[in-house]
Amino acid sequence: MRPLPATGIVLLLLGLTALGWRVAAPGGAGSPGLVDDRAGLLSAAERRRLATYHAWLREHHGIDYRVVVDRGLDDLDRFAVEYVERHGVGGENGRGLLLVLDPAANQVRLEVGYGLEGRFSDAFVAYLQARQMTEFFAVDRVADGIQASTELIIAQAGGDAVPAIAGSGGAGARLPARMGEGRAAPGDERVAVEEGAPPREVLATYRQAMAARNDNPELEIYSRATRDMLADWVMTPAQMDNVAKSLAACSVVDERRSREGRRAVLLAAPNARRCPPYFLVRQDGAWRLDLAAMHRAVRFGPGNRWRLAPEALDAYAFAFEEVVRGP
Amino acid sequence: MAPARRQRGVDGGSVRLLLFLLVGVAAIVTLVMTHDRLVAQEEAVDAAWADVESSLQRRADLVPNLARSLRAHMRYESETLLALARERAEALREGLADGQDGKAAQLARLEAALSRELAVVMPRLMAMPGLRSGDQFLRFQAQLEGSENRVNVARLRYNAAVRDYNAALRGFLGRWVAGSLGLAPRDYFEAGPGAGGSPEVAL
Numbered sequence: 001m002r003p004l005p006a007t008g009i010v011l012l013l014l015g016l017t018a019l020g021w022r023v024a025a026p027g028g029a030g031s032p033g034l035v036d037d038r039a040g041l042l043s044a045a046e047r048r049r050l051a052t053y054h055a056w057l058r059e060h061h062g063i064d065y066r067v068v069v070d071r072g073l074d075d076l077d078r079f080a081v082e083y084v085e086r087h088g089v090g091g092e093n094g095r096g097l098l099l100v101l102d103p104a105a106n107q108v109r110l111e112v113g114y115g116l117e118g119r120f121s122d123a124f125v126a127y128l129q130a131r132q133m134t135e136f137f138a139v140d141r142v143a144d145g146i147q148a149s150t151e152l153i154i155a156q157a158g159g160d161a162v163p164a165i166a167g168s169g170g171a172g173a174r175l176p177a178r179m180g181e182g183r184a185a186p187g188d189e190r191v192a193v194e195e196g197a198p199p200r201e202v203l204a205t206y207r208q209a210m211a212a213r214n215d216n217p218e219l220e221i222y223s224r225a226t227r228d229m230l231a232d233w234v235m236t237p238a239q240m241d242n243v244a245k246s247l248a249a250c251s252v253v254d255e256r257r258s259r260e261g262r263r264a265v266l267l268a269a270p271n272a273r274r275c276p277p278y279f280l281v282r283q284d285g286a287w288r289l290d291l292a293a294m295h296r297a298v299r300f301g302p303g304n305r306w307r308l309a310p311e312a313l314d315a316y317a318f319a320f321e322e323v324v325r326g327p
Numbered sequence: 328m329a330p331a332r333r334q335r336g337v338d339g340g341s342v343r344l345l346l347f348l349l350v351g352v353a354a355i356v357t358l359v360m361t362h363d364r365l366v367a368q369e370e371a372v373d374a375a376w377a378d379v380e381s382s383l384q385r386r387a388d389l390v391p392n393l394a395r396s397l398r399a400h401m402r403y404e405s406e407t408l409l410a411l412a413r414e415r416a417e418a419l420r421e422g423l424a425d426g427q428d429g430k431a432a433q434l435a436r437l438e439a440a441l442s443r444e445l446a447v448v449m450p451r452l453m454a455m456p457g458l459r460s461g462d463q464f465l466r467f468q469a470q471l472e473g474s475e476n477r478v479n480v481a482r483l484r485y486n487a488a489v490r491d492y493n494a495a496l497r498g499f500l501g502r503w504v505a506g507s508l509g510l511a512p513r514d515y516f517e518a519g520p521g522a523g524g525s526p527e528v529a530l
Binding site for chain 1: 469
């Protein structure tokens, strides 16, 4: 038998190394990937959307966030710890998050790796699950719930790397998943706004309503289109907290009104990219927030930074002529 | 023929000597490896135990904070129950502070007693509408359950490390090496039968 030529041996070793790397890498042949839906709860498009988002999270924030959906897992706490260990979630620095959802047991757990325990306390994880994620699960929007919670994770993540070891030690929280429970009836509490109140005052009232987690879609400060939109909207406590926090941190520095005086836009400083413009319309003799128009025209990207969709500005284009005209 | 025989005799002796040396080296290497394995396993048990202790400490420290923060919301009945839990937490803290033998079983019993008290008091607190709906209760519930889960994970890992270590000590060579090193089997972190039963609460 002729001995293998040296190049053949080298090629064989390289091939084995590549195979080993592929098996070991997250998402590789031996790994279940970022979204492991064994219960078939998510559509293919939803799985792709979440996987893309979580790949972005890993690339830009160094957080390895995986999702497992399965039935009959029995002990979610133990399953999560063992899964993290078996699949190396979070890598050597333990910067991993594992969301385990068992729709049959109606339980959800978010396991936090050692490297993220400082940022994601058990209390924060419980808040994220109870006040954001499961609000969507209750109306059978599982993928939206996971994605909405990821936005809070990004806001909390920060860029600092905490020295830590691989794996996890049971940090995180397990809560009832509230699957298909249905949307809780919104409150009917009203807000007090003086007659003839200017746009800034209406915005201040909105901030107070959000701080009080007032999810009544029929508030006097909302335009008719906004009320229609909010009637079917999942408005989570965490979203309301975020709006209140954002408004508290953002000062209005400019107010622009349309020529006929029926519309107004409140603007923060141009460099405050986390402070979106607020649109208001005059209806029935009072200024009202036009969140429906805002929803169409203002988009939020990574890190909650806003940008305009000029084609959707419609009647509010007057406030952004420099954007509409272009440089 | 005679020189050839002499040649074979010399070769046979060398081979026997070589075999003897090989067996000797193999025996020494095996003993060294057994020793190193036992020492490494003992260190793994110690490291796992340190995790258990820090998890227990975290749990014991949480309860007084919980009691302080929830005092404003509590009725007399819940306050009495929480005082009992606080006493159990204090006992656990004291148990962690003293360094006596047989500590694992003792701490496991103290932890089980604290868990029993908390299992009684938490549903009572959760039944208070003003408290249940707020974020404060959610926060404390998450912290308490998180601390319990950390203890459970640390317990599983510690018991697994002890199982491996004790099994190695019982092996043929392990028993021999352990005897010369003075290594003793370790206790599992178990509260024992009856420790997880429902408590009798007199008010």
